[in-house]
Amino acid sequence: MTVTVNGTLTIKIINGRNGDFAVGDLSTSIGQFSVKDAVLEQFAAGTYTGQFVIEEIYPWSYSTRGRSVIEVRARLADLLIDDEGDAKELERDAEPDPADERPLGMAPAPAPDLVQPADPMPTPASADVADEADRPDGEVPPALINVFGDELAGMIAGRHPVKLDSTADRLRFRAQRDRLKAELDYGFVPDDQTWYPKESETYLSYLERRGSSR
Numbered sequence: 001m002t003v004t005v006n007g008t009l010t011i012k013i014i015n016g017r018n019g020d021f022a023v024g025d026l027s028t029s030i031g032q033f034s035v036k037d038a039v040l041e042q043f044a045a046g047t048y049t050g051q052f053v054i055e056e057i058y059p060w061s062y063s064t065r066g067r068s069v070i071e072v073r074a075r076l077a078d079l080l081i082d083d084e085g086d087a088k089e090l091e092r093d094a095e096p097d098p099a100d101e102r103p104l105g106m107a108p109a110p111a112p113d114l115v116q117p118a119d120p121m122p123t124p125a126s127a128d129v130a131d132e133a134d135r136p137d138g139e140v141p142p143a144l145i146n147v148f149g150d151e152l153a154g155m156i157a158g159r160h161p162v163k164l165d166s167t168a169d170r171l172r173f174r175a176q177r178d179r180l181k182a183e184l185d186y187g188f189v190p191d192d193q194t195w196y197p198k199e200s201e202t203y204l205s206y207l208e209r210r211g212s213s214r
Helices: 036-041 125-131 142-157 170-182 199-210
Strands: 004-018 019-028 031-035 045-065 067-084 188-189 194-197
Touching: 019 036, 031 045, 036 142, 036 170, 142 170, 188 199, 194 199
Parallel strands: 031 067
Antiparallel strands: 004 019, 004 045, 019 031, 045 067, 188 194
């Protein structure tokens, strides 16, 4: 069973042992909740208003800086963004990385140097996409397949919009996000949680809307 509520989600970026990660504070008429869903990793720091589909509310506790913290979390089934506040640098708290969390009884997550990276030697975007003219028709760069899998890699090579699977391994999800943003010239549109080539009409229209709303 799910419940849909209007609210404001404030996303902050925290620097952890696995690199930067995103967490959120959701304010609604039914309460205040922490949100640690992987889908937030794609969003910039800032505030987002809209409708939030909550599928579970549950307590969670963790220790940081010698103190215990108890919070009420909301797990989101979906979020429908109506408005986006100015992205800004928010305070970077000492807070555990959700990628390191595990259900009770499971073994601890391995340290970063023991985790096999999705793509240990990233290939520059120019080698992934720009040289397609030198490749046989339909051939997708192996470096893209290593990170995104066959289907998404084919869509990216063809400069199509892509939506990442937030249920995938969280560190792999971040690697995909970083690759799209830093090397492949894609931009994220929060309205539909989709990555678009920055030259696409949809992404340019999003930038125009963002500019006019300020």
